[in-house]
Amino acid sequence: MLHKLNLENILFLDIETVPEFRNYSELSDDKKILWExxxxxxxxxEFTAEEFYERAGIWSEFGKIVCISAGFFNFKSGSxxxxxxxxxxEEEKILKDFTNLLDEYFFQPYHLLCAHNGKEFDFPYIARRMLIHNLRLPSKLDLFGKKPWEVPHLDTLELWKFGDYKHYTSLKLLTHVLGIPSPKEDIDGSMVREVYYENGEIDRIVEYCERDVIAIAQVLLRLRQEPLLSETEIVSV
Incomplete structure (x- = not known):
């Protein structure tokens, strides 16, 4: 079944998130109680609520998106x-720009979104943050009333599980075991908050996010037993 998918109909994506505020002290009194x-x-x-706040980015109610990277295959040029x-x-602009991408190019029933652990993290996180900003959900994220086989989402973690729901494999480990070359990483996920708030280096986060998108596409190619992407086949737009 995986081999029958048209790669041009898949949008690969990854998000990077941080705590909504730089410091715990910036939370309102009500939000501090809710965070606790x-x-x-x-x-x-092991930690106080304040000490643990640096990890708040993984919860959509207490974090925010600072980057969405997306990638797609194109064969129209003959290669x-x-x-x-x-x-x-700004997060609201990020979400609006991403919605525009979906509305203009990936809105057909046959279009799919693909991420690693996307069904548990990326897809619901984006949808929740859109609703928090009172933004309209694009059709690819509005799952209300849809049957499981109608959900337009692919998840490379789920594909690798083969039905074993107890099993978690990071994207980094999966690329390693599948023999996918990994470029030297400038940062990892645990450093995103610091790079964003302490260093103000959003471009480093973007580069990290884009590398993950490429890695997700490479994993899908390996699962389809197709040749991996070369550096000359990857284009930034």
């Missing part, structure tokens, strides 16, 4: 190309 309740299970007695683009800046 939300994070209690994970931090247990295979993988085009990568990114949206950065």
């Amino acid at each position: 309740e939300k994070s209690k299970y994970q931090r247990k007695d 295979r190309k993988f085009r990568v683009t990114s949206f950065k800046g």
